[in-house]
Amino acid sequence: MALSSVNRFCGWLIVLIFFAGCSVDEAEKIPTSHRNDLVLGASARDYLSDEKFTSLQVEVVYVTGFEPTSEAIGSLKTFLNKYINKPNGISIITRAIPSPNMGTYAIEEIVELEKSERTVFSNGEKLGTFIFFADEKSTDSDEQRRVIGKAYRNTSMVIFDKEIRDMSNSGTRGEIQTTALHHEFGHLFGLVNNGTPAQSPHEDSDSKKKAHCDVEGCLMNAEIEFGTSPFSFLENGQQILDFDDQCKLDLKANGGK
Ligand SMILES: [Zn+2]
Ligand SMILES: [Zn+2]
DSSP states (O other), X not given: OOHHHHHHHHHHHHXXXXXXXXXXXXXXXXXXXXXXXXXXXXXXXXXXXXXSOSEEEEEEEEEXXXXXXXXXXXXXXXXXXXXXXXXXXXXXXXXXXXXXXXXXXXXHHHHHHHHHHOOOOOBTXXXXXXXXXXXXXXXXXXXXXXXXXXXXXXXXXXXXXXHHHHXXXXXXXXXXXXXXXXXXXXXXXTTTTSSSOOSSSOBOSSGGGTTOBOSTTOTTOHHHHHOSSTTHHHHTTOOOOOOOHHHHHHHHHTTOO
């Protein structure tokens, strides 16, 4: 073999070894914007604007007996249409599963459950979202701090419907589910200052309430997610909470409506 051929052979060998050594992980082939394993708030602009995604598909997986009410699903659709730009439509599909019988849920367990149950992913110009309606409470929940939901990744959230059932009656369950869903979507939208920059200072200064709004009565107030009496607004006859003006301005500034 001539020297140059040997060199070329070695070159190919090195290239082959290089590729074999770097077996490309499946997840790394997916463009960043289409991944579902990013931190909360990472897809904020992808939700709000239509720059990369022109439609949204939401998959709700619920444990039998812990279904979202039709009121909550209808209201969620109206809410999403109000705040995000998805000219090719917003759809919500629901699916029941038997109880995983896992007891109270830690977020790591929800992440594992999502891996086996999620079927809707971002694809082309469609943004996918996963919502799990849980039949047990959060491991973080107690009498002083009732956790009704948690957005835990860029396109994923859990609603602790067992908690909602325990704190509501048949008349208020749909309203609490609605509020929980809207609040957690606020987190997927990057509020407050967690993916969507705050246009004015209104993030709660309490470090335990990071990414929440300091305006009392705003949908993104921390009391909604884990307050001592998060639903006092229902007693005041207020039906459904909404974002205050500062949160609305942040959403618009990051591509929302
Ligand atoms: Zn929250
Ligand atoms: Zn606010």
